[in-house]
Amino acid sequence: MPEGPEIRRAADRIGKALVGKVVLDGHWPFPSLNQADELILGHEVLSVTSRAKAMLIRFSSGWTMYSHNQLYGRWTVHLKTTDHNSRRSLRAEFMTDKHAVRLWSATDIQLVPTAEENGIPFLQRLGPDVLDPAITSTKLQAHLREKKIYRKKGATLMLDQRCFAGLGNYLRSEILHAAGIHPDDRPCDLDDESLDRWATAIKEITQRAYLEKGVTVPKEVALSSKARGEPRRMWRHAVFCRNDRPCLTCGDLVLRKRYAGRRLDYCPSCQPARRDRS
Ligand SMILES: [Zn+2]
Structure with a gap:
């Protein structure tokens, strides 16, 4: 199972492709993401960060997508012109002018107002995040x-x-x-x-x-x-x-x-x- 450092590196990789970009197209075939067309599509990605083993993607709509990969989830980043091939179930797909970022197989995914992020039960229970620069x-x-x-x-x-x-x-x-x-x-x-x-x-x-x-x-x-x-x-x-x-x-x-x-x-x-x- 990936640990905090692996998730933080994945956040860096996804952030490089998404931060400052508008989500021009995408698919969100997962029940908890049924408001994504309204809350993600056409909005800019403000930041991509990790907290412990959770990923947080914040949008200019004032909403955040929280996801936790547990044992089976996986993120991929490709140029949008690249064909992708996966037998995994697609959960979320973000298309910018250049890139396609996809989340596969994860089941712990939520859209929450950014101001209410800390109320997500998993995040509420966490101890200090060792990779947080403020945690000396x-x-x-x-x-x-x-x-x-x-x-x-x-x-x-x-x-x-x-x-x-x-x-x-x-x-x-x-x-x-x-x-x-x-x-x-x-x-x-x-x-x-x-x-x-x-x-x-x-x-x-x-x-x-x-x-x-x-x-x-x-x-x-x-x-x-x-x-x-x-x-x-x-x-x-x-x-x-x-x-x-x-x-x-x-x-x-x-x-x-x-x-x-x-x-x-x-x-x-x-x-x-x-x-x-x-
Ligand atoms: Zn020794």
């Missing part, structure tokens, strides 16, 4: 100390969109490893220095994944893993998908755990448990 690592550190967060395990916190919006499975393993946090440790088990490292890693690793197309390690680390012939799913990360191999930091074996069926890879030496379980 200082703010994230304060958030780690909040009551509803403080006693939850790292493995839980790094996936729960109500705690930190935009994170997901690969980011979870990578952030905890970069910060040296054991997946079973909770913020309340840790000293200030560890919380500071954790908050910094949440921001930096997610930002890097956004800028570097899903790569969570520094360039030179990725290059040397690549030079050893590793596949992309491995060279782009420090621990995720590197289980049963030596940790790139300390050489100890990377282990795999499962939390609610989702895999988490970590290094027991770089991420020793701080919590006293005696």
Whole structure:
């Protein structure tokens, strides 16, 4: 499932084709979009942004199209002269003078007045969006100390969109490893220095994944893993998908755990448990 950085890059791609353009034609064969001819057609696209894993397209009509791809939705951007071929179900199609932007298969789509965007239940429940420039690592550190967060395990916190919006499975393993946090440790088990490292890693690793197309390690680390012939799913990360191999930091074996069926890879030496379980 794409995580916050992948959705933000999709928003950038769609924004390049649509922002500042008038929607000249289109199709909206989805029940919740039956007012689209009135609210989208002939209007300018003002902005395309993402919040966590949701996409928001705002129009000069004062309305916003909200969509969430879940596991199966997909966006495509083509020149409008290009033939497209898909077996997926078309949900929305926006034609400008140059481009055709289409949304396929998604089922969570709504048109809402832009002023009422924040009332969308999914957005209302979200924690701070890690990729939002206003959410600094200082703010994230304060958030780690909040009551509803403080006693939850790292493995839980790094996936729960109500705690930190935009994170997901690969980011979870990578952030905890970069910060040296054991997946079973909770913020309340840790000293200030560890919380500071954790908050910094949440921001930096997610930002890097956004800028570097899903790569969570520094360039030179990725290059040397690549030079050893590793596949992309491995060279782009420090621990995720590197289980049963030596940790790139300390050489100890990377282990795999499962939390609610989702895999988490970590290094027991770089991420020793701080919590006293005696
Ligand atoms: Zn290690």
